[in-house]
Amino acid sequence: MGQHHSHDHHHGPVTVAGKAFVWGIVLNGIYVVAQLAAGILTNSVALITDAVHNLGDVATLILSLTALKLARVKPTDNYTYGYKKSTILAALINAVILLIAIGTLGYESITRLWHPEPMQGGTVAWVAGIGIVINTVSAFLFFRDKEHELNAKSAYLHLLSDAAVSLGVVITGIIVSYTGWYLLDPIASIVILIVILYSTWSLLTDSLRLSLDGVPRDVDINEVEHIIKNVKGVCDLHHTHIWAMSTTENALTTHVILNEQLNFEEKMKVVLEIKHCLQHKGIQHATVEIESPDMPCAEENC
Numbered sequence: 001m002g003q004h005h006s007h008d009h010h011h012g013p014v015t016v017a018g019k020a021f022v023w024g025i026v027l028n029g030i031y032v033v034a035q036l037a038a039g040i041l042t043n044s045v046a047l048i049t050d051a052v053h054n055l056g057d058v059a060t061l062i063l064s065l066t067a068l069k070l071a072r073v074k075p076t077d078n079y080t081y082g083y084k085k086s087t088i089l090a091a092l093i094n095a096v097i098l099l100i101a102i103g104t105l106g107y108e109s110i111t112r113l114w115h116p117e118p119m120q121g122g123t124v125a126w127v128a129g130i131g132i133v134i135n136t137v138s139a140f141l142f143f144r145d146k147e148h149e150l151n152a153k154s155a156y157l158h159l160l161s162d163a164a165v166s167l168g169v170v171i172t173g174i175i176v177s178y179t180g181w182y183l184l185d186p187i188a189s190i191v192i193l194i195v196i197l198y199s200t201w202s203l204l205t206d207s208l209r210l211s212l213d214g215v216p217r218d219v220d221i222n223e224v225e226h227i228i229k230n231v232k233g234v235c236d237l238h239h240t241h242i243w244a245m246s247t248t249e250n251a252l253t254t255h256v257i258l259n260e261q262l263n264f265e266e267k268m269k270v271v272l273e274i275k276h277c278l279q280h281k282g283i284q285h286a287t288v289e290i291e292s293p294d295m296p297c298a299e300e301n302c
Helices: 018-042 045-070 086-114 121-140 150-179 184-211 221-229 264-279
Strands: 234-244 250-258 285-291
Touching: 018 045, 018 121, 018 150, 045 086, 045 121, 045 150, 045 184, 086 184, 121 150, 150 184, 221 234, 221 250, 221 264, 250 264, 264 285
Parallel strands: 250 285
Antiparallel strands: 234 250
């Protein structure tokens, strides 16, 4: 006997306004193009590296907006979960592209350590200064929703970190314009690359983990099983699987052994209580199969 969770229900309104993501993408997208052009014209590898950093976060904003849109696409007979999983694929592609860019810029920066090239420090400082303003304004677009929406919190923190990196580029430009110490440009670039590498490596490992249906990093399967076992009426459980349907939604299947004294209605109430508890642990889609103590599991490797 099993209780199956339907996946074609409506999830209700999205808590984060899509307009915040759209404005963030537009503002930062325009700035990335301008920053990249300025970096080439001023011959500043630090400014170009910062542009790549900002480009990565624009991609993250696009990914978050896409996740919100895809969450509303209804499942079909061929895609019974809809297109939610595409957000994980997009995250993986984003990480790979960023790693390639890091390698290319890293090589250029190391080369310039041995052969520093002149760059226009004053212009670099002005362009990076504009970046501080744009990143700060973009971050505060998500300020209201950051406490109760994971995508908004991620965007808020990413954009604030961009503002901090841009501040470092401003300082680099000012120092170079007054001292002519061009070696500081590739040094600043390498520092920024290390920051990007840290976040990109995390993005890569997380997206690979989710692509292989691994348990999401923020979900503890042992804690989840403990919570289910503590629901009144549950004797034991086994065959528990947890995976990510998208970058924002998780799913679970499990077999629970219920007290055989319970009638059908009471068993259904236990299942509903289990699903309610799982909602608070970040698991939005749960399929719970009911078994009795004297009924062996029919599945292999159970």
